[in-house]
Amino acid sequence: MAITIFSNTALFDGVSPERREGQHVVVEDGVIREVTDRPVILEGAETIDLSGRTLMPGLIDAHIHAYFPDVDPRRGDQMPITMVAHRARVMLEASLQRGFTSVRDTGGGDHGLFLAIERGWVRGPRLFYCGSALSQTGGHGDMRRPFDPELCTCGLAWSRPRGYRGHLTCTVDGVEPLREAVREEFRKGAHFIKIMGSGGVASTGDSLTHAQYSPEEIRAVVDEVERHGSYVTAHVHPDGALRRCIELGVHCIEHGTMLSDDTAALAAARDVSIVPTLAVIEALRLHGPRLGFPAESMRKLAEVQPTAVAGVERMKRAGVRIGFGTDLIGELDRHQCIEFTLRSEVMTPFEILRSATSINAEIIRQGNWIGRVAEGYAADLIVVDGDPLRDIALLAADGSKVPLVMKGGLVLKREAMH
Numbered sequence: 001m002a003i004t005i006f007s008n009t010a011l012f013d014g015v016s017p018e019r020r021e022g023q024h025v026v027v028e029d030g031v032i033r034e035v036t037d038r039p040v041i042l043e044g045a046e047t048i049d050l051s052g053r054t055l056m057p058g059l060i061d062a063h064i065h066a067y068f069p070d071v072d073p074r075r076g077d078q079m080p081i082t083m084v085a086h087r088a089r090v091m092l093e094a095s096l097q098r099g100f101t102s103v104r105d106t107g108g109g110d111h112g113l114f115l116a117i118e119r120g121w122v123r124g125p126r127l128f129y130c131g132s133a134l135s136q137t138g139g140h141g142d143m144r145r146p147f148d149p150e151l152c153t154c155g156l157a158w159s160r161p162r163g164y165r166g167h168l169t170c171t172v173d174g175v176e177p178l179r180e181a182v183r184e185e186f187r188k189g190a191h192f193i194k195i196m197g198s199g200g201v202a203s204t205g206d207s208l209t210h211a212q213y214s215p216e217e218i219r220a221v222v223d224e225v226e227r228h229g230s231y232v233t234a235h236v237h238p239d240g241a242l243r244r245c246i247e248l249g250v251h252c253i254e255h256g257t258m259l260s261d262d263t264a265a266l267a268a269a270r271d272v273s274i275v276p277t278l279a280v281i282e283a284l285r286l287h288g289p290r291l292g293f294p295a296e297s298m299r300k301l302a303e304v305q306p307t308a309v310a311g312v313e314r315m316k317r318a319g320v321r322i323g324f325g326t327d328l329i330g331e332l333d334r335h336q337c338i339e340f341t342l343r344s345e346v347m348t349p350f351e352i353l354r355s356a357t358s359i360n361a362e363i364i365r366q367g368n369w370i371g372r373v374a375e376g377y378a379a380d381l382i383v384v385d386g387d388p389l390r391d392i393a394l395l396a397a398d399g400s401k402v403p404l405v406m407k408g409g410l411v412l413k414r415e416a417m418h
């Protein structure tokens, strides 16, 4: 297979705060073979002279939804899956062009989409998926209104005569049905499991501040994923539900917007990662009403919005492992890069970059082969026109300062570098 040499590059390796100049990186068979400060000449290799631009690991977004085509989840769930899948392709390919070479889909993404990407039919980021996000009846993943029938949308919930199943979520109640649902998702190739641990913003039928799932149910999920060598992440906003999930053994938290200092300290002590998602909160605040985000959801948004950025600062002070996620829904996905700008209020460029590369790789349990520029790692690499460790705005520019994207040794974006 082809050999590519990136010569004369400045290097951010995903881990170290230094930007090392005068480096040369050799890629062979989709893998990084060598990182050296000595020029490399190999017969038959393609050399790309970066003239001092920055080479760094491809970005990882640890919270996306490929199958969320409309800001109103009910409208999205009523679209045929074929239509939703085509929209997923457009979304994922645009994300790759912004520099994201891996995404974790925290509800919806499935084996079919995974294979379409692996085969190159979708020129998008690597996909790590959980299948359906699991919700209790009347919880954040249950999009029924009070007057809807007991069984709603695309099919049957887990071997039960009632429940909800949409493109992202399904309802499952009780310890044994949950064990079966977790096993079923793993059978379908899921990389991890997602549960709804509290109310949420997009769902109109539940209260934002209520804890969801019983302790027995959450413990059963934790037991199943651990025996499978995997992990569970929980959608949670309010502090009480956060503390409860952490105490019950959940491995990762999504959002975590309303956490207290005590809970942040507990997360750090228990080695629980948190993936804040500031982009969706800001994008909905700006564009939600115009796009038809339900009025009830806008009211809930106003509850999490004021504490979201301060929450990230709290996590940082407590020493929590902070991931990088965006959670953009519907046509808001184009705002993926505002997460860089929003984080910069409370994090340094280095902290943000590490979060979006090596730390995210660890959180999604792929840290031994992606998220770094190091020998033996996958050649998921991007070129940045400038120094992102000084100027994070280079990554907030929707890919316009990212002239080259390589995934697994294949160049999927290449613009002229002057």
Ligand SMILES: [Zn+2]
Pocket (backbone or CB within 6 Å): 063, 064, 065, 106, 107, 327
């Ligand atoms: Zn989400």
